[in-house]
Structures are given as C-alpha cells and as structure tokens.
Amino acid sequence: MNQIWLYDLFRKELRLPDDKAAAFVKAIEDVAVSEGAGRNQLLATKEDVHDLKSGMHALRGDLELKIEQSKNDVYKAIFISGIVQLIAILSGALAIVKFAK
Secondary structure, three states, X not given: OHHHHHHHHHHHHOXXXXXXXXXXXXXXXXXXXXXXXXXXXXXXXHHHHHHHHHHHHHHHHHHHHHHHHHHHHHHHHHHHHHHHHHHHHHHHHHHHHHHHO
C-alpha cells in the first residue's frame, strides 16, 4: 500500500516518468529492507544470552576467588604487623628496663 502511495507521489507531485518513479520506490524499498536486516543482526539471540550468562557466572567465580585471596592477604598482613608491633613494644620495654638499671 505504501509503495503505491509513494509511486503516485513521485509520479504526480514530482512529475517523474513512470519508470523513474517505480525505480525510486524500488530503491527506497531496498534501503528499508537492508536497514531492517541490519537491525535484526543487532538483536541478541537466546544463544547469545545463554553465553553471556555463563560468562557472568565464570566471572563471578573468578571474582569470588580473588576477593577471598585478597582477604587472606589482608589477614596475613594484619597478623604480621601485630607481631612486629609486639616485638617493638617488648624491645622498648627491655630498653627502658636496661636504661633504668
């Protein structure tokens, strides 16, 4: 229906010959079809969504492992710094006792 309307518009209003008006309508139709096909290629399929979900689960697992490793590293650093502070306090106390004698 739109093709006939466009054909009449081009033929009557723009005073194009019949063959040129028909060619112009055909060109517009080809452009519209190619644009529609291009947009359909941009749509995700069920397989794409499934692949994305599985990738997200794998990424979540990797992140959980890295977070757990980071927490262990922080705990280790806190423990070592506590031992170093204890040694520093004991050394300071021994120095005060030794100086007081």
